[in-house]
Amino acid sequence: MSVREQLKQLVDRMPDPDGRGMFTEDVDKDRIDQAIAAIHAGGPEYVTGLAGMLAEPGSEADVKPRYALHCLVNHVLIIGDDVGRKRLCETLAKALDDDRPQRVKAFLCQELGWAGRGESIGALAKLLDNNELCAAAAMALVAIRDGAAKALRAAWPNANGDARLHLIHALAALAEPQSAEIFAAAVDDENREIRIAAAAGLAGTGEASAADRLLGAADIDHGWERIQLTNSCLVLAERLAETGDTSAAKRIYNRLAESYDDEAESHVRDAARRGIAALGNA
Amino acid sequence: MPHDANRPDRNVSRRRFLAGAAAAATFSIVPRHTVAGAQETPPSETLGGALIGCGGRGEGTFRGLGRGVKRLASCDVKYKDRADSKTFYTDFRDVLERKDIDVVAIATPPGWHALISIAAMEAGKDVLCEKPMTRFIAEGRAVADAERRYGRIYQIGTYGRFGGNRGMRKVFESGLLDKVDTVIIQRGDKKVKQWSGQVRYDIRDVPKNLDWDMYCGPAPLRPFHPHRFGGSHRGYWDYEGGGLADMAHHQLDRLAYEYGRDMTAPVEVTPHAPPQHPEAVGLWSWCELKYADGFTLVLDSGEWGQPYDRLRDRHISEADVRGMLSEADRRKLDAMPDPPPLVRFDEAVRTRRPAGGNADASHRVAAIYHLANIAFRVGRAIRFDPKTEKIIDDEFANRLVNQPMRAPWRLG
Numbered sequence: 083m084s085v086r087e088q089l090k091q092l093v094d095r096m097p098d099p100d101g102r103g104m105f106t107e108d109v110d111k112d113r114i115d116q117a118i119a120a121i122h123a124g125g126p127e128y129v130t131g132l133a134g135m136l137a138e139p140g141s142e143a144d145v146k147p148r149y150a151l152h153c154l155v156n157h158v159l160i161i162g163d164d165v166g167r168k169r170l171c172e173t174l175a176k177a178l179d180d181d182r183p184q185r186v187k188a189f190l191c192q193e194l195g196w197a198g199r200g201e202s203i204g205a206l207a208k209l210l211d212n213n214e215l216c217a218a219a220a221m222a223l224v225a226i227r228d229g230a231a232k233a234l235r236a237a238w239p240n241a242n243g244d245a246r247l248h249l250i251h252a253l254a255a256l257a258e259p260q261s262a263e264i265f266a267a268a269v270d271d272e273n274r275e276i277r278i279a280a281a282a283g284l285a286g287t288g289e290a291s292a293a294d295r296l297l298g299a300a301d302i303d304h305g306w307e308r309i310q311l312t313n314s315c316l317v318l319a320e321r322l323a324e325t326g327d328t329s330a331a332k333r334i335y336n337r338l339a340e341s342y343d344d345e346a347e348s349h350v351r352d353a354a355r356r357g358i359a360a361l362g363n364a
Numbered sequence: 365m366p367h368d369a370n371r372p373d374r375n376v377s378r379r380r381f382l383a384g385a386a387a388a389a390t391f392s393i394v395p396r397h398t399v400a401g402a403q404e405t406p407p408s409e410t411l412g413g414a415l416i417g418c419g420g421r422g423e424g425t426f427r428g429l430g431r432g433v434k435r436l437a438s439c440d441v442k443y444k445d446r447a448d449s450k451t452f453y454t455d456f457r458d459v460l461e462r463k464d465i466d467v468v469a470i471a472t473p474p475g476w477h478a479l480i481s482i483a484a485m486e487a488g489k490d491v492l493c494e495k496p497m498t499r500f501i502a503e504g505r506a507v508a509d510a511e512r513r514y515g516r517i518y519q520i521g522t523y524g525r526f527g528g529n530r531g532m533r534k535v536f537e538s539g540l541l542d543k544v545d546t547v548i549i550q551r552g553d554k555k556v557k558q559w560s561g562q563v564r565y566d567i568r569d570v571p572k573n574l575d576w577d578m579y580c581g582p583a584p585l586r587p588f589h590p591h592r593f594g595g596s597h598r599g600y601w602d603y604e605g606g607g608l609a610d611m612a613h614h615q616l617d618r619l620a621y622e623y624g625r626d627m628t629a630p631v632e633v634t635p636h637a638p639p640q641h642p643e644a645v646g647l648w649s650w651c652e653l654k655y656a657d658g659f660t661l662v663l664d665s666g667e668w669g670q671p672y673d674r675l676r677d678r679h680i681s682e683a684d685v686r687g688m689l690s691e692a693d694r695r696k697l698d699a700m701p702d703p704p705p706l707v708r709f710d711e712a713v714r715t716r717r718p719a720g721g722n723a724d725a726s727h728r729v730a731a732i733y734h735l736a737n738i739a740f741r742v743g744r745a746i747r748f749d750p751k752t753e754k755i756i757d758d759e760f761a762n763r764l765v766n767q768p769m770r771a772p773w774r775l776g
Binding site for chain 2: 099102103104105106109110111114115118138139140141142145148149152153156159160185188189192193195196197217218220221222224225247248250251252254275278279282286304305306309310312313316317320346348349350352353356
């Protein structure tokens with residue numbers, strides 16, 4: 083029996099959807115586990131074969147391979163086989179280079195976000211300039227965290243279109259101090275969402291030098307952007323207070339308490355005053 | 365939405381009133397009916413309200429804001445055909461910019477609950493949010509942070525704890541009890557099959573009146589199919605957590621209050637379930653959640669596999685729990701003040717006292733069912749640190765504690 087036939091037999095052991103299209107009848111855990119263990123034992127050839135069986139989401143052809151691949155990805159984590167995990171992710175990462183439907187590639191990104199580490203970063207980073215896949219790739223990179231920000235920073239100078247937002251957003255979620263320069267520049271971007279994400283990233287780095295930049299950016303007319311940038315100012319003050327830079331924190335709080343004089347922003351003033359009070363005489 | 369400079373800024377007087385009321389409450393509370401008729405809300409106490417998420421529970425949630433709230437805005441992603449940026453909206457951000465809105469009822473699918481709750485509090489609004497509170501654990505902490513940072517009122521849309529035994533609560537809150545051997549097994553009523561997701565479906569065109577991108581929000585932008593929309597959204601990890609997340613906040617709220625489980629979180633979580641699908645919520649059998657003090661909660665679906673039989677139910681009464689204390693500790697307990705009566709949303713808004721189902725307490729309730737769902741999804745037992753709110757020694761399970769969001773949506 084060929085590898086393809088053996089694999090198909092194993093994948094067929096996944097449950098059949100019921101009349102509603104759900105896995106709610108005749109779901110046999112032992113049968114699934116045994117089939118997944120056998121696929122795992124088959125090594126990269128089986129993984130490549132399984133990835134090749136994926137089709138458009140929701141289609142009959144995709145149901146069992148999709149479920150089986152996710153079970154396989156999770157299986158290596160359950161059994162604690164890190165060598166197997168790395169090999170599996172390398173194989174899936176390589177599959178991203180192949181000619182496949184975009185939605186299949188998005189699914190592979192999702193699975194790398196589930197179990198990937200450093201071995202997956204390069205393949206995901208290559209998708210950051212793809213407007214259809216950059217969201218999926220960026221989300222997977224944020225899930226992986228370690229080492230991801232470096233790849234995102236490297237991709238930033240050449241990013242265009244939607245990719246710019248997904249990149250800065252992912253960098254902000256990771257909030258590494260090495261990204262501060264990118265954030266500081268992007269606070270002036272022409273795209274509102276990029277400005278807001280950059281401000282959040284700047285706040286997340288917890289650098290005192292970001293204070294004036296953020297306070298200045300928040301000094302705009304009332305609206306969604308001002309609400310978001312003001313929050314970033316408060317977050318930065320909290321970060322600074324946590325790390326012991328109370329004078330920088332106090333400076334932010336004082337500025338907010340003094341300059342937010344619209345009644346509709348009394349909650350910001352109150353927040354700043356509570357922050358000052360919490361700092362005490364520090 | 366640009367703010368209409370010609371619109372009266374009703375917030376000024378309202379906020380002054382609230383601040384004044386909070387101070388005055390120390391000395392006297394004037395019942396509304398002495399100011400106006402018993403059925404009539406004085407105009408000075410009328411709050412501007414918005415409903416975000418107008419299907420399903422929406423109307424009921426809005427009514428939960430209490431009397432004296434005038435609906436100024438209704439927002440739903442399916443309102444593309446009627447959005448006028450005055451009364452009807454598709455984008456909640458435009459609603460939150462309005463200065464005349466004081467309180468917000470949120471009844472969207474839960475994938476949006478945390479983000480809109482946080483944004484509303486950042487904008488100075490008080491929030492009543494449908495259950496389940498959140499989609500994952502880190503969202504709950506972020507909501508609680510926003511509640512604290514901005515001094516806003518937050519109440520989850522279930523009042524189970526309001527009927528809770530305050531005597532029991534007092535013992536657990538006192539810190540006098542180190543260990544308990546309580547085992548509570550909740551059997552059934554989790555709607556597991558009812559709120560499963562489809563793994564086989566037909567991709568369809570997005571309805572013309574629906575902003576599908578906004579519906580998906582922080583979740584991946586999937587192809588549209590009708591089962592992901594409406595009440596059946598519960599069957600997808602992108603938006604909720606199946607029947608467990610749908611039902612458990614109701615069922616656990618009272619228990620968490622009485623047994624002090626909203627001050628901590630389970631430390632060991634053991635699941636029994638078949639492997640889960642990556643997107644569609646599926647079947648599970650049971651989950652055992654142990655706390656550091658020995659308290660054990662078991663959720664048994666009764667919808668797949670064998671019934672849970674590892675431990676037996678061991679309930680305790682208030683008398684039992686007092687009996688676990690030494691005589692000296694009982695005296696200490698009696699000298700302590702009783703837990704204060706829980707404050708409902710409208711009273712909390714008026715007095716600025718925290719609501720009974722505030723964000724911090726509700727987050728701890730939500731963490732119970734989120735941990736169970738994480739354990740089902742990763743297919744293994746997990747250990748959780750209630751202080752750091754992270755899963756111990758399991759990098760991959762932790763990815764479900766704080767999940768990436770699709771731009772531009774983010775926590776904090």
